Amino acid sequence: MATNEVPAQARWRRRERAQTAGLLSAPLLWLVFFFVVPVGFITAYSVGAISIFPTDAGVLSLADWRRFLSGDTIYTGLFWKSVRLSLTVSIAVVILAYPVGYYLALCVRKRKYVLLLAIIAPFLTSYLLRVLAWKVILGDKGVINSLLVTLNLRGADEPIQWLLYSQFTVMLVLAYVWIPFVALPIFVSLDNLDRSLLEAAGDLGAGRLRTFWRVTLPLSLPGVVAAFVFVFVPTIGEFVTPLLVGGTSGYLYGNAIQDAFTRGLDWQFGSVLAMFLLLVVTGLMMVFGRFVQVRSVAG
Amino acid sequence: MDVAASRGALRLLQAFFGLLVVFLYVPIGILALFSFNDGDASFPLSGLTTHWYRDVFENPLLVGALIRSAIVATVSSVIAVGLGVLASFALIRRRFLGKSAVSALLFSPLVIPYLVFGVSLLVVFSAVDRFLTDTFGMYIGLGLHAVVVGHVVVSLPYTMLTIMPLLERLSVSLDEAARDLGAGPWETWRRVTLPLLFPALVSAFLIAFTLSFDEYAIASFLAGTQPTWPVFLFASLRVPSQLPALIAVSTMILVVSIAMVVAAELGRRIAERRYGTTLGVAVPTQPETAGPVGFSA
Numbered sequence: 001m002a003t004n005e006v007p008a009q010a011r012w013r014r015r016e017r018a019q020t021a022g023l024l025s026a027p028l029l030w031l032v033f034f035f036v037v038p039v040g041f042i043t044a045y046s047v048g049a050i051s052i053f054p055t056d057a058g059v060l061s062l063a064d065w066r067r068f069l070s071g072d073t074i075y076t077g078l079f080w081k082s083v084r085l086s087l088t089v090s091i092a093v094v095i096l097a098y099p100v101g102y103y104l105a106l107c108v109r110k111r112k113y114v115l116l117l118a119i120i121a122p123f124l125t126s127y128l129l130r131v132l133a134w135k136v137i138l139g140d141k142g143v144i145n146s147l148l149v150t151l152n153l154r155g156a157d158e159p160i161q162w163l164l165y166s167q168f169t170v171m172l173v174l175a176y177v178w179i180p181f182v183a184l185p186i187f188v189s190l191d192n193l194d195r196s197l198l199e200a201a202g203d204l205g206a207g208r209l210r211t212f213w214r215v216t217l218p219l220s221l222p223g224v225v226a227a228f229v230f231v232f233v234p235t236i237g238e239f240v241t242p243l244l245v246g247g248t249s250g251y252l253y254g255n256a257i258q259d260a261f262t263r264g265l266d267w268q269f270g271s272v273l274a275m276f277l278l279l280v281v282t283g284l285m286m287v288f289g290r291f292v293q294v295r296s297v298a299g
Numbered sequence: 300m301d302v303a304a305s306r307g308a309l310r311l312l313q314a315f316f317g318l319l320v321v322f323l324y325v326p327i328g329i330l331a332l333f334s335f336n337d338g339d340a341s342f343p344l345s346g347l348t349t350h351w352y353r354d355v356f357e358n359p360l361l362v363g364a365l366i367r368s369a370i371v372a373t374v375s376s377v378i379a380v381g382l383g384v385l386a387s388f389a390l391i392r393r394r395f396l397g398k399s400a401v402s403a404l405l406f407s408p409l410v411i412p413y414l415v416f417g418v419s420l421l422v423v424f425s426a427v428d429r430f431l432t433d434t435f436g437m438y439i440g441l442g443l444h445a446v447v448v449g450h451v452v453v454s455l456p457y458t459m460l461t462i463m464p465l466l467e468r469l470s471v472s473l474d475e476a477a478r479d480l481g482a483g484p485w486e487t488w489r490r491v492t493l494p495l496l497f498p499a500l501v502s503a504f505l506i507a508f509t510l511s512f513d514e515y516a517i518a519s520f521l522a523g524t525q526p527t528w529p530v531f532l533f534a535s536l537r538v539p540s541q542l543p544a545l546i547a548v549s550t551m552i553l554v555v556s557i558a559m560v561v562a563a564e565l566g567r568r569i570a571e572r573r574y575g576t577t578l579g580v581a582v583p584t585q586p587e588t589a590g591p592v593g594f595s596a
Contacts, residue, residue: 016393017395019393023389023393024385024389024401026382027386027455028401028405030378030452030455031405031455034451035407035411035452038420038422038423042419045426051429052426052429099312099316100319103312106303106304107303107312115316119319119320121560122323122327124556124557124560125553125556125557126513126529126552126553127515128513128515128533129327129549129553132330132536133326133329134326136326136329137329143329176322180323208308234413237412237415238414239414240516240533254412257414257415261418262520267425271418274414274415274419277414278412281410281411281412285410
């Protein structure tokens with residue numbers, strides 16, 4: 001018997017292995033060809049290992065990296081400006097979304113998913129459109145300025161111009177755009193919280209505030225970190241919102257990358273800028289990655 | 300005593316929630332308002348009209364862009380859902396070496412800035428074209444196929460996030476029972492697993508579709524001479540006279556997409572509730588977390 005079983009088991013295991021390979025091959029091949037290889041290509045391009053245009057030198061050189069890292073170009077400043085801006089936005093958004101997640105997860109009993117959907121639904125509408133809405137609201141002839149004119153608080157020919165095309169506008173619009181998305185992971189982490197822990201804290205004499213600081217907040221930190229990362233990553237590479245509402249003072253690192261590829265046509269230097277951004281994000285994920293349960297982000 | 304908030308705190312939280320909802324919806328509402336305004340997109344409003352909605356279909360460039368986006372979104376979501384099903388099965392039902400690395404790779408598109416990914420694909424397509432032109436005198440070029448390729452990559456993790464939770468709860472014994480009753484692997488898939496997974500597949504498709512239809516950053520680098528709807532929208536924003544018509548289209552898309560998502564979510568919940576009681580959901584279902592948009596734990 002035993003001698004028969006072993007080959008059967010081995011055969012079965014072999015077949016299972018073949019099946020697993022079959023399941024994985026298509027998704028993995030797609031990602032390797034269209035995700036890993038492209039990232040490899042800009043890495044290679046950033047050091048001149050491949051050439052696309054006749055003007056490309058086609059010789060290995062770290063010159064562009066050195067030019068960028070030396071800090072003599074405007075790009076280092078732009079990078080830090082982007083970091084500052086998206087840090088501010090991410091923190092503000094998390095702080096704004098936290099009470100909403102808290103309210104929905106712990107205070108609402110009935111219809112909490114309907115209310116959650118109400119918060120998330122705007123995220124499903126066009127991104128460009130939501131940015132555009134603010135252009136209409138804050139513009140020279142926009143909602144706020146025309147309201148001021150109607151109320152005779154300001155003349156028709158002297159609108160408040162700083163409302164649009166400033167760093168503040170970029171931050172406001174980015175916060176507006178990302179709040180719905182951020183409410184989700186925070187809600188999920190609070191909703192999965194064992195309520196009896198809160199009751200236990202109360203029984204042991206902790207007031208609500210103390211319970212919040214010592215129990216609820218620490219337990220919801222994974223959701224908070226996830227929320228933070230998932231706003232920080234897209235906003236640090238943001239270039240659309242600054243183009244629409246940022247003006248010249250809202251010009252960010254992402255715009256520099258886009259310009260390198262579309263206007264300046266300095267693709268090699270653009271690759272350096274893009275690679276650097278990717279390295280920063282990868283580093284960030286290595287630090288925070290273990291806190292970020294991907295599954296917790298999407299629920 | 301309620302452990303989460305005192306009565307006063309509850310009031311504050313309620314008020315804050317209300318304010319946030321207002322903050323989120325007022326801009327969208329104002330935009331929708333202008334799509335019915337007989338003038339340009341500025342105050343004061345000059346009268347009610349629906350002609351922007353009628354004009355939409357007379358602009359061939361705009362309709363073309365919408366059609367292109369619909370094609371790209373459909374094709375890329377079908378591919379992404381297909382790949383997502385395969386990957387989800389491997390990750391949930393199989394044990395293999397390097398699983399965590401594979402899983403990390405599959406989910407990594409979630410955290411790449413789309414700008415970086417877009418220019419990477421642009422570089423690859425250009426490099427391959429350069430090679431093809433030099434050696435064979437032909438080239439592939441940019442266009443909708445390139446956009447599809449990119450959109451599949453970024454929507455794949457979202458489809459997996461939608462499919463995996465349901466798959467996790469579907470008992471393997473259902474498949475085994477089907478096999479015991481004489482069904483081959485294909486029949487088991489077609490008559491048992493697929494119907495049970497179907498609600499998740501619909502959600503996954505809709506999420507991927509919405510993502511692709513609205514995606515600008517990647518498409519702007521890869522669309523070439525075939526602008527998709529967001530690319531066209533962005534380019535036309537510079538022309539103020541076109542604004543109301545663009546807003547009208549966007550309002551229509553908005554209404555349709557919200558209706559679709561709500562319908563899909565309702566369908567998924569009804570299906571889940573039905574299967575949850577009568578068919579092999581192995582574990583007692585956890586309190587449904589984050590149900591909307593089909594993301595569930």
